[in-house]
Amino acid sequence: MAAMHRISTPAGKTRTLTYYVEAGTELQFYSQNESDLTFALYYSEKETTPEEEYEALLPPIQKCALPAIDLYNQDAxxxxxxxxxxxxxxxxxxxxxxxxxxxxxxxKEVQALNQKEKWIKQGVKVK
Structure with missing residues (x-):
């Protein structure tokens, strides 16, 4: 759990992590949340695409708070x-x-393009 990055989302707000991924890559999202939130995955061909034009890959779903670590796979x-x-x-x-x-x-870890935002606390690197 120490290696996981912590994203803080204020009440009623949204945070978006953006990853650039090559075709043929299988992404593995390991996640854990301490309170309920909504989780969604979108795709765009360009980084500057307006959010309302994103293609939904995983529609918004409620993710209940659980102590266990979840795994979600997505083929790019x-x-x-x-x-x-x-x-x-x-x-x-x-x-x-x-x-x-x-x-x-x-x-190999895939870093978000906006990984350095102040609302993301970096996880500890595992040796």
């Missing part, structure tokens, strides 16, 4: 930008923390 059939969107629509006052680590099937 096209080269482009994959957007992981997290929405804290269940909370009224408090932020929600979502932990995530994205790997290729080979085990």
């Amino acid at each position: 059939t096209r080269t482009g930008y994959y957007h992981l969107r997290l929405t804290n629509d269940a909370a009224w006052l408090f932020p929600s923390t979502f932990r995530v680590l994205v790997h290729e099937k080979s085990g």
Whole structure:
């Protein structure tokens, strides 16, 4: 769990992590959340595509708070930008923390293009 990046999402707000991925890559999303939130995955050919034009790969689903680590696999059939969107629509006052680590099937970590945002706390690198 220490290697997972922590994304803080204020009540009623949305955070989006964007990954550039080559076609043929199998992505593995390891995640854990301490409170309910909505999780979705979108695709766009260009990084500058407006959000309303994203193609939904995984429609928004409610992700219940569980202590276990979840795994979601996504085959990248096209080269482009994959957007992981997290929405804290269940909370009224408090932020929600979502932990995530994205790997290729080979085990290499895939970094988000916006990984350095202040609302992302970097996980500890495993040796």
